[in-house]
Amino acid sequence: MYLLNIIDKDGHFELIDSDFIALYNIDKSTLIELTDTQYAHYLTLNSDDITFKDGTFHARSFRPSAAHEWDGKAWEIPPKKLTALLAEKRAQLIDEIDKKAETIYSVWTRFEAEYKARKEAAEVFKASGYKGEPSIYITSFATPAGVDNKTATEIILQQAAGLQKLQDHLAALRMRKYELKHPNLTLEQLQAISDDIIKQMDELMEAYKNG
Numbered sequence: 001m002y003l004l005n006i007i008d009k010d011g012h013f014e015l016i017d018s019d020f021i022a023l024y025n026i027d028k029s030t031l032i033e034l035t036d037t038q039y040a041h042y043l044t045l046n047s048d049d050i051t052f053k054d055g056t057f058h059a060r061s062f063r064p065s066a067a068h069e070w071d072g073k074a075w076e077i078p079p080k081k082l083t084a085l086l087a088e089k090r091a092q093l094i095d096e097i098d099k100k101a102e103t104i105y106s107v108w109t110r111f112e113a114e115y116k117a118r119k120e121a122a123e124v125f126k127a128s129g130y131k132g133e134p135s136i137y138i139t140s141f142a143t144p145a146g147v148d149n150k151t152a153t154e155i156i157l158q159q160a161a162g163l164q165k166l167q168d169h170l171a172a173l174r175m176r177k178y179e180l181k182h183p184n185l186t187l188e189q190l191q192a193i194s195d196d197i198i199k200q201m202d203e204l205m206e207a208y209k210n211g
Helices: 018-023 036-044 080-107 112-127 138-147 147-181 187-211
Strands: 002-006 012-018 049-055 055-062
Touching: 002 018, 012 018, 012 049, 036 055, 080 112, 080 147, 080 187, 112 138, 112 147, 138 147
Parallel strands: none
Antiparallel strands: 002 012, 049 055
16 A cells, blocks of 8 residues: 655655555654555656646656756747757758768769779770770679670669769758758757658668669
8 A cells, every 4th residue: 555645735745655654754644545546547657747636646747858848838948949959950960961971972982983984994895886805894894794795884884874873862862951941840850851861861872782
């Protein structure tokens, strides 16, 4: 059995296990004996401010963040503080998007000079009608791949086109960071837009890995 010792006019209390009542130096006649239903309700509450009034528990939800303030009915972020938070969050997310794109580009362009030279060699060989001596950039791909020079040329050009398409998509995704500058967006909306951009960037990286 559990007892309540009400400690202020707002209904804040001290919960006492009756098995340990002897340890408390209080007037036992002022204690409220909880029913099983009342105690079960108390156990369901997840709050940093629980009160007991009119035979039932009342709870205020946990403070969502340090920026929130209690207005008497709900947790709210004051307008001035919210404006600063939005600006800070927006700048943070834009920076994260840019850094994500930069990381992906660094992988894709690690051998950029080689990719460019191989693509140009393939274009020259294709333009010649696949005649003459192909560049070492073609033969060095064709031999280990076990294909002829014409097939190697077509594969090289397909890969180059595929990479260019991925880079175009990545550039477009990075530009979506300007969506975060739209007015009247909430913190949750800013995060949702950023999450979607990052998710699609990850999908492009995965597509690149899978060839």
